[in-house]
Amino acid sequence: MIIINVLNAIYALKFVLQGLFSQRRRRKSKVEKYDTVVIGGGPAGSIAARTIAEKGFKVLLLEKRQEFGRPVRCAEGVSKKWLEKYTDIKDKWISRPIKGAILKSPGGKKALMQYNESDRGYILDRSVFDFDLAVEASESGATVRTKNRVERIERNKDSFKIYIEGFNKYIVESKTIIAADGVEGKIPRMLGINTILDPGDIEFGLNYQLEGVDINQDYIEMIGGNELAPGGYVWIFPKGEHSANVGLGVLASRSTKEKNAKYFLDKFVSKRFPEASISKVVAGAVTVAKPLKKMYGNSFLIVGDSARLSNPLTGAGIGNALESGALAGETISKALEKNDFSENNFKEYQKKVMKSVGNTSKKFYHIKEAFIKFSDKDIDDMITLLSQVDPEKLNLKKLLTITFKNNKEIISLLKKIVF
Numbered sequence: 001m002i003i004i005n006v007l008n009a010i011y012a013l014k015f016v017l018q019g020l021f022s023q024r025r026r027r028k029s030k031v032e033k034y035d036t037v038v039i040g041g042g043p044a045g046s047i048a049a050r051t052i053a054e055k056g057f058k059v060l061l062l063e064k065r066q067e068f069g070r071p072v073r074c075a076e077g078v079s080k081k082w083l084e085k086y087t088d089i090k091d092k093w094i095s096r097p098i099k100g101a102i103l104k105s106p107g108g109k110k111a112l113m114q115y116n117e118s119d120r121g122y123i124l125d126r127s128v129f130d131f132d133l134a135v136e137a138s139e140s141g142a143t144v145r146t147k148n149r150v151e152r153i154e155r156n157k158d159s160f161k162i163y164i165e166g167f168n169k170y171i172v173e174s175k176t177i178i179a180a181d182g183v184e185g186k187i188p189r190m191l192g193i194n195t196i197l198d199p200g201d202i203e204f205g206l207n208y209q210l211e212g213v214d215i216n217q218d219y220i221e222m223i224g225g226n227e228l229a230p231g232g233y234v235w236i237f238p239k240g241e242h243s244a245n246v247g248l249g250v251l252a253s254r255s256t257k258e259k260n261a262k263y264f265l266d267k268f269v270s271k272r273f274p275e276a277s278i279s280k281v282v283a284g285a286v287t288v289a290k291p292l293k294k295m296y297g298n299s300f301l302i303v304g305d306s307a308r309l310s311n312p313l314t315g316a317g318i319g320n321a322l323e324s325g326a327l328a329g330e331t332i333s334k335a336l337e338k339n340d341f342s343e344n345n346f347k348e349y350q351k352k353v354m355k356s357v358g359n360t361s362k363k364f365y366h367i368k369e370a371f372i373k374f375s376d377k378d379i380d381d382m383i384t385l386l387s388q389v390d391p392e393k394l395n396l397k398k399l400l401t402i403t404f405k406n407n408k409e410i411i412s413l414l415k416k417i418v419f
């Protein structure tokens with residue numbers, strides 16, 4: 001563990017110094033030129049940069065924060081299938097492996113969902129996970145810089161001029177751009193894509209890492225209820241012995257100055273875990289929107305949360321960030337091989353993303369819209385029905401069918417998603 005920490009510290013220093021010294025060097029010499037600049041060093045950006053660097057192209061990964069992965073802005077739950085697809089899973093990323101979910105209603109009804117092997121998941125340590133993905137991008141040949149924020153983008157005839165503010169202000173030139181700047185990012189707007197969200201399509205998320213909690217460390221807990229988390233739900237994710245990520249999302253359209261995410265989380269925690277202490281606070285927005293209608297343009301692509309790709313029902317976005325980042329990396333690499341960065345050529349990216357995760361997200365959006373209309377009694381009734389199903393047989397398909405059994409429109413949508 002000490003060796004890992006020392007290595008991470010060396011990499012962190014390297015990424016900051018790369019930012020600092022490259023800027024000094026550049027003031028004396030001419031402007032640096034790249035095939036691609038990836039803006040944002042979350043999972044989407046790091047995977048995209050790694051994919052392009054592996055093909056031998058010149059790529060720059062820029063992150064505005066001092067260190068990749070910190071501060072964490074996530075409850076850290078992820079399905080095993082995504083990690084397996086894009087990484088060699090490392091023990092140090094995993095806080096807890098997860099066997100299933102306990103679903104609870106506001107009235108205290110309970111249903112157990114036992115994941116089968118392929119549905120299993122993990123609670124990550126994202127500070128280590130995100131950091132390592134950036135290290136992988138660097139080791140694949142990408143130039144990686146922290147504390148470098150993109151302030152402005154100017155389009156020239158065949159390239160972009162990217163204005164960066166770090167220790168100093170400087171400019172780089174790039175043939176292409178990947179916007180991987182997350183939920184609050186402004187890069188798509190700089191490139192002419194409107195990403196403004198309706199208050200019904202964004203949640204305020206708040207998560208406390210609690211110490212001194214006594215929960216089943218093999219299962220996540222999800223609790224619905226209009227008085228608990230209006231428009232969202234409460235999650236309890238195990239983080240290791242006597243530790244858990246406890247948080248909730250509240251739909252912006254249902255949040256008020258007084259009754260906001262903090263109000264609801266404090267209320268829940270004081271009742272359920274009165275003795276616990278808070279060791280970490282994580283706050284951030286979660287998109288529960290449809291994917292962007294257009295996540296590409298002439299010489300650029302948009303990935304991850306920036307493309308509104310998190311699941312609108314659960315808010316989970318790590319998996320779709322990895323998937324879209326990899327697809328963007330492949331698309332840009334092919335375009336660089338052909339020297340064709342036209343909008344027409346990048347249409348392919350949108351099609352691939354929609355086919356792999358976007359269309360499902362779009363359907364989950366309609367399910368979310370139906371779910372947020374549920375009364376607390378509806379949720380109680382739903383969990384009562386679910387509790388009668390054998391936990392080994394309770395899967396997403398069964399859960400959604402029972403939940404929406406009287407809603408023909410949603411059932412027909414579900415048929416297209418999971419049946």
Ligand SMILES: Cc1cc2nc3c(=O)[nH]c(=O)nc-3n(C[C@H](O)[C@H](O)[C@H](O)COP(=O)(O)OP(=O)(O)OC[C@H]3O[C@@H](n4cnc5c(N)ncnc54)[C@H](O)[C@@H]3O)c2cc1C
Nearest residue numbers: 040042043044064075076077150182205284304305317318
């Ligand atoms: C409270 C909370 C709990 C969550 N829990 C879960 C969960 O349990 N499971 C799950 O799957 N998802 C969860 N999510 C969502 C998840 O965190 C995101 O979907 C995921 O991080 C998206 O990855 P990304 O790479 O697209 O963006 P991000 O991880 O947000 O990365 C974007 C990066 O871009 C950087 N950036 C922004 N602008 C610039 C700029 N101008 N220049 C340089 N850098 C810039 C940012 O600093 C940031 O590091 C949660 C979110 C919140 C807020």
